[in-house]
Amino acid sequence: xxxxxxxxSERMAVHSLRKSYGYYKDWEATRKLNQMLANHEELxxxxxxxxxxDPPLINTRFLQHSLDVIFTSMxxxxxxxxxxxxxxxxxxxxxxxxxxNDIVRAQCEANQSDYNIPLCNWNSGSILLVQxxxxxxxxxxxxxxxxxxxxxxxxxxxxNKCKSVLCMPVIYKNQLQGVLYLSxxxxxxxxxxxxxxxxxxxxxxxxxxxxxxxxxxxxMAQAAQYQxxxxxxxxxxxRKQEELIDRICxxxxxxxxxxxxxxxxxxxxxxxxxxxxxxEMKSCVDSIAKCGRYQKMVTDDMLTMSKLESNKVELxxxxxxxxxxxxxxxxxxxxxxERKGLTLTCSLSDDYYKTVVSIDGGRFTTVLMNLVTNAIKxxxxxxxxxxxxxxxxxxxxSFVIQVRDTGCGITLDxxxxxxxxxxxxxxxxxxxYGGSGLGLFISKMIVELMGGNITVQSEKNVGSVFLxxxxxxxxxxxxxxxxxxxxxxxxxxxxxxxxIAEDNKINQRVVCRMMQLCGCDTSVAGNGEEAVxxxxxxxxxxxxxxxxxxxxxxxxxxxxxxRQIEQANGVLQRxxxxxxxxxxxxxxxxxxxxxxxxxxxxKPISLDEIKKLIASIT
Numbered sequence: 001x002x003x004x005x006x007x008x009s010e011r012m013a014v015h016s017l018r019k020s021y022g023y024y025k026d027w028e029a030t031r032k033l034n035q036m037l038a039n040h041e042e043l044x045x046x047x048x049x050x051x052x053x054d055p056p057l058i059n060t061r062f063l064q065h066s067l068d069v070i071f072t073s074m075x076x077x078x079x080x081x082x083x084x085x086x087x088x089x090x091x092x093x094x095x096x097x098x099x100x101n102d103i104v105r106a107q108c109e110a111n112q113s114d115y116n117i118p119l120c121n122w123n124s125g126s127i128l129l130v131q132x133x134x135x136x137x138x139x140x141x142x143x144x145x146x147x148x149x150x151x152x153x154x155x156x157x158x159x160n161k162c163k164s165v166l167c168m169p170v171i172y173k174n175q176l177q178g179v180l181y182l183s184x185x186x187x188x189x190x191x192x193x194x195x196x197x198x199x200x201x202x203x204x205x206x207x208x209x210x211x212x213x214x215x216x217x218x219x220m221a222q223a224a225q226y227q228x229x230x231x232x233x234x235x236x237x238x239r240k241q242e243e244l245i246d247r248i249c250x251x252x253x254x255x256x257x258x259x260x261x262x263x264x265x266x267x268x269x270x271x272x273x274x275x276x277x278x279x280e281m282k283s284c285v286d287s288i289a290k291c292g293r294y295q296k297m298v299t300d301d302m303l304t305m306s307k308l309e310s311n312k313v314e315l316x317x318x319x320x321x322x323x324x325x326x327x328x329x330x331x332x333x334x335x336x337x338e339r340k341g342l343t344l345t346c347s348l349s350d351d352y353y354k355t356v357v358s359i360d361g362g363r364f365t366t367v368l369m370n371l372v373t374n375a376i377k378x379x380x381x382x383x384x385x386x387x388x389x390x391x392x393x394x395x396x397x398s399f400v401i402q403v404r405d406t407g408c409g410i411t412l413d414x415x416x417x418x419x420x421x422x423x424x425x426x427x428x429x430x431x432x433y434g435g436s437g438l439g440l441f442i443s444k445m446i447v448e449l450m451g452g453n454i455t456v457q458s459e460k461n462v463g464s465v466f467l468x469x470x471x472x473x474x475x476x477x478x479x480x481x482x483x484x485x486x487x488x489x490x491x492x493x494x495x496x497x498x499x500i501a502e503d504n505k506i507n508q509r510v511v512c513r514m515m516q517l518c519g520c521d522t523s524v525a526g527n528g529e530e531a532v533x534x535x536x537x538x539x540x541x542x543x544x545x546x547x548x549x550x551x552x553x554x555x556x557x558x559x560x561x562x563r564q565i566e567q568a569n570g571v572l573q574r575x576x577x578x579x580x581x582x583x584x585x586x587x588x589x590x591x592x593x594x595x596x597x598x599x600x601x602x603k604p605i606s607l608d609e610i611k612k613l614i615a616s617i618t
């Protein structure tokens with residue numbers, strides 16, 4: 001037995017059954033009526049005088065269910081398709097579509113859905129009828145479309161024997177939102193008054209939903225645009241801050257180069273100075289050098305932190321022996337340990353001496369230097385020990401380095417925020433020991449960037465142990481004789497010819513004097529253009545120390561010109577150019593490599609670094 005609240009094809013069948021029963025009543029076909037009533041008792045209430053216009057029994061619960069189905073999706077396309085499918089079920093239409101402007105936004109027919117069809121390419125309905133409704137904003141219902149004189153000149157109806165058509169304007173807030181187009185090729189008089197009332201409710205709700213969806217999308221677009229503008233503003237502010245920090249640090253590094261360089265020259269001179277106040281003079285110079293090194297350390301920390309927070313730190317792995325890095329760190333800190341009466345010892349496994357690994361030596365030095373200087377700072381008496389263990393895993397080696405001290409120690413509560421930036425355990429610690437509070441933060445960030453981990457074990461008034469663990473790829477295993485060869489210094493009597501391109505007069509004199517102490521012949525240029533002229537007149541040179549920030553033309557442009565000259569002259573062995581910069585950013589270093597520089601060094605450059613550069617080209 002049919003229940004008159006069914007949907008879809010069943011609804012069409014019920015509608016046809018009711019119409020047939022009405023006709024039989026008009027014709028007084030008693031036998032046929034009795035047969036139909038025997039199978040369909042619910043037909044007994046149908047009036048004979050109006051079988052065609054007898055309204056289908058659609059209750060409010062069904063209508064509410066239809067609305068719920070339509071608006072379950074947050075996607076506007078899905079909402080339109082849901083609405084069209086529901087409208088087809090309610091109205092018994094065989095095809096439904098929703099048209100906005102010149103686009104068929106969605107079309108449903110035989111369980112298929114199409115989207116965004118240009119109206120000019122649409123062939124499932126009458127384009128002329130749709131355009132008429134858009135213009136007049138009046139609903140049109142055709143009960144027997146292909147015979148209706150209203151559309152007798154419409155080519156669509158001339159070719160298609162369509163029986164029922166409804167074309168309804170969708171109006172919301174006095175504005176046309178689109179057109180609903182329904183058709184049924186099988187049944188005439190399909191869209192009666194009651195169906196039109198129900199469709200008007202559904203369509204008005206659809207229009208409301210689409211308007212709300214449009215408003216939401218506008219708000220989302222505005223929010224996205226605002227977020228983009230805010231992100232752009234933050235990015236601009238961050239970039240300006242980075243540029244400011246870079247400029248400040250560059251301006252600091254130039255005088256620091258002069259301070260530390262002159263201190264090193266004075267210390268060299270005073271080695272053979274016979275003067276009653278020589279010891280006091282040496283103490284004064286050492287104090288100046290210590291202040292300069294502290295200033296350099298703070299500047300380095302600020303630049304490194306800026307790059308870490310901007311995710312601009314890139315590791316540059318290169319083959320090296322870890323023992324060399326650790327030995328350099330212990331050598332640099334030995335004098336300070338002796339001054340405080342501390343013992344600094346080092347114990348490493350064989351892998352540190354015999355295995356060349358691929359690691360960023362500069363970043364690793366920063367981590368170890370921070371840990372050792374902290375240990376010295378917070379240890380009043382006793383000793384500091386660096387131990388290194390290792391374990392081979394396939395083609396990698398796991399290293400664990402411990403820096404142990406007998407200093408003041410750290411409580412468990414103080415350890416919680418120990419690796420946070422600008423953190424000092426207490427105000428008393430800052431007032432007594434100073435420091436920027438960045439060393440451990442930077443160390444942790446670098447170690448994690450290397451894929452490692454850093455932890456601390458400490459007890460108050462007993463001491464602390466900092467553990468750094470990481471893995472490195474094996475580059476080469478050295479034999480015993482190769483290890484010995486690394487410790488052997490080769491003396492070369494060749495005179496090295498060096499061009500110093502530097503606009504700062506103090507730094508010119510300092511670097512020039514350092515080179516002369518190493519037995520080099522030097523020429524000095526005050527800007528990039530002058531450096532090119534000297535290169536042409538006095539060349540060739542074994543090495544050029546090139547400041548990247550110079551007047552007239554900078555160090556990058558100067559290097560490019562020199563490389564062009566060498567290429568034009570067919571030089572087989574090009575001059576080694578070392579770029580000097582007060583800026584540590586990777587951008588500056590990559591610019592140096594791109595211009596043709598062989599290596600980049602950060603200011604201030606020390607006498608030991610200059611000796612290593614000279615040794616590398618002899």
